[in-house]
Amino acid sequence: MxxxxxxxxxxxxxxxxxxxxxxxxxxxxxxxxxxxxxxxxxxxxxxxxxxxxxxxxxxxxxxxxxxxxxxxxxxxxxxxxxxQPRMHDLLPEPELWWLRARLTGVVPPRLSALLRKAAGPADPPADIRDAWDAFCALSDFNTTPDGLPPALAFVEFVAAKCAPALAGELRHWNTEQARRLQAEAGLAALRAEREPESPEPARLHLMIVVQPDGIDPGRHLVSYWRQDDPEEWPPARGGLDTVTGDQLERHVDMLVVEAENAWAEYRGEVRLEFVLPRSLLNLPVHLWCKEHETGDPRPLFLDYPIVVRSLERMRSRHWHRAWRLRWEAMMTDPSAERVYFCTAEDTGERHRLDAILSEDQWVVMVLAAAPASRPRPGEDELAAGLRSGLPALLWHPEASLDLLREVVTWLVDGGALGDLPARVQKSRCAAFRKMTIPVDLSVVRNLVVLWDDPARVVFLDSPPFRPGPPPGSADERGRAS
Known part of the structure; x- marks a missing residue:
């Protein structure tokens, strides 16, 4: 205390x-x-x-x-x-010796994620070598009076990742210890939980939110949410820093490298998302690089699908019903016929585009031009798309409408609309190989993809709980306690 x-x-x-x-x-x-x-x-x-x-x-x-x-x-x-009571001398010494013999040297898949899941809101240590190390760290963690101690929850998680013989031994041992600690109800509840069914492959996300500083226009507030468990959302907020415009790319570089250190055991796909206000939607985040400290920075798009998301929509709860409906429609029928291509005539009459997008057929829109930093009431493509609930919007800073239509049609052909960010990333990489295909892939390098999944929103006013980056890596004046 x-x-x-x-x-x-x-x-x-x-x-x-x-x-x-x-x-x-x-x-x-x-x-x-x-x-x-x-x-x-x-x-x-x-x-x-x-x-x-x-x-x-x-x-x-x-x-x-x-x-x-x-x-x-x-x-x-x-x-x-x-x-909450602290668990002193959680288990008798013979029981600990038995468990130590079985967990020492055992490193289940995603050990760090299992440790964080068992720890709940507390911060577990990062320097964990094996399952026994993790159990020892969790033995001192608090638990609710009628709940299951985090250390025993961890044993249950490890059992789910082990070979059947060891898993059976660990579950039997856990049952005896839960009975000893009068925590049978908590263990039974944990075992009754089923893994949520997911319509898409498990993946991790690093969501970075950039907002203008309310006082100094040359500075930005940067916070992030790093997902370490594909079944958990939202994760704890990572921090809050004040960064100047010319430091943004380097700061993102630091967050990405830090995330990769945390994801070292994960073997699945990861994605980067930038939640931006309208005034910053044209930041060239798709061209940013990581590992600047090596002297040979590597473009982010070589390793990750990169998308932007709308800060205004995330904050506007009254837009969320339409947003969720269109997202479900897109996942159910990701066909190329559901993409609407804007033309100059669509914004020539007030609310004409709003009326067009009110049809349920449309789930994606290709803007005729990059959105301006300020909306044009009644004739604004971006605002019409967001308010109509379209989860995906695309634009290019300079390509002609005919060329853009050709490239986007190729990208979404054959049902690829359902995972457009991955298709765009592969196409950006393919552009370097000069593959013989029917479209000019160089256009994809500067294609901006606004891809908004309504199942993954965050509360932007929540306090940061995850420890922030090490001192000296960003402007210390903006670090929040």
């Missing part, structure tokens, strides 16, 4: 400690006797000891921290330490 309070800055803030004590007194209804100390940490020890010896004192402390640091990681940790 003292470590958490010190991490919240109270060990070096005398005024903060004084306010903390005042709030504790208010919550209790009477003052505590807390001796002063020379160092701030020693004073925090006195505060925690005084609360622990007083009926209702720890709850009063948790409420005080919540008021001083609302929705912060420290507030959540204090709440869990107060309200």
């Amino acid at each position: 003292v470590n958490v309070l010190a991490g919240a800055g109270l060990a070096v803030d005398p005024a903060g400690r004084a306010l903390l004590l005042e709030l504790i007194h208010d919550n209790l209804g009477f003052p505590l006797t807390v001796p002063d100390q020379v160092t701030g940490r020693d004073h925090l020890i006195e505060v925690v000891n005084a609360c622990a010896k007083t009926e209702g004192g720890m709850v009063a402390l948790a409420d005080a921290v919540r008021l001083m640091r609302p929705e912060s990681r420290e507030s959540d940790q204090v709440r869990r330490l107060v309200h």
Whole structure:
């Protein structure tokens, strides 16, 4: 508890400690006797000891921290330490020896993801060598009074990835330990859970949100959501940084490399998504590179499908019903006949395009030109597409409409519309090989794909919980606590 309070800055803030004590007194209804100390940490020890010896004192402390640091990681940790029992001496030593003999050296697929899944909202250590290491780390984690200890949940996850013989042994052992800890209900509930059925192959996403700074137009707020488990969405928010325009590509490079370190054990597909406001939709994110530090940066599109997403639509809940309906229609029937190609005449009359897109046939639209940074009410292609619920919009900064129609028709031919981002990525790579095909693939290099999956939205006002990038890697003035 003292470590958490010190991490919240109270060990070096005398005024903060004084306010903390005042709030504790208010919550209790009477003052505590807390001796002063020379160092701030020693004073925090006195505060925690005084609360622990007083009926209702720890709850009063948790409420005080919540008021001083609302929705912060420290507030959540204090709440869990107060309200959830800590598992001391979780299991007898003979049981631990038995388990150690079976988990040492065992590295199941996606070990890090299994560890994070078992830990729940807590932050597990990153330096885990095998399943036994992970179990030991989780043995000290808190659990709800009527739930399953995270360490036992982890054993269950490992059993699901093991050979049948070892899996049976681990499940039998887990059943006995859950009975010992009176956690049979939690284990039964975990075993009753079924893996969700997914209509598409499992993949991971790195979603990067870029917003203009409200004060300085030359700076941007960058946050990210990194998915480490393909069955979990949304993941914890990764951080919040303030970055100048000329630093954006390097900052994204850092986030991508950091994600690859976390994904080192994952063998499936990963994708990059940039959630942008209208004013930034023409950022050339599809041309950005990673690994600048090597002196030979590598284009992102060589390794990932890259798409942009609409920040305005993600925030506009009243657009989501139409959005979900069109997405389901596109996944059900991803045919080329569902792509609408805009022309200059479509915006010549106010709301003409809105009327056209109201037909359920259309799920994708190719814009006649790159969207302007500001909308044109009643005759704006981007706004009409978003409000009509079209989940995919495409445009090119300079290609002619005839050439664009030819290339997009080729891209979506044969039902490829259902996974257009992957088709575009493969075509960008193929453009380097100068393959003999009926279209000019060089056009695809600058094709912008707005691809919005309504099943993966995030709450942009949620606080960052995942530890941010290492100090010195971005503008420290913009880092949020």
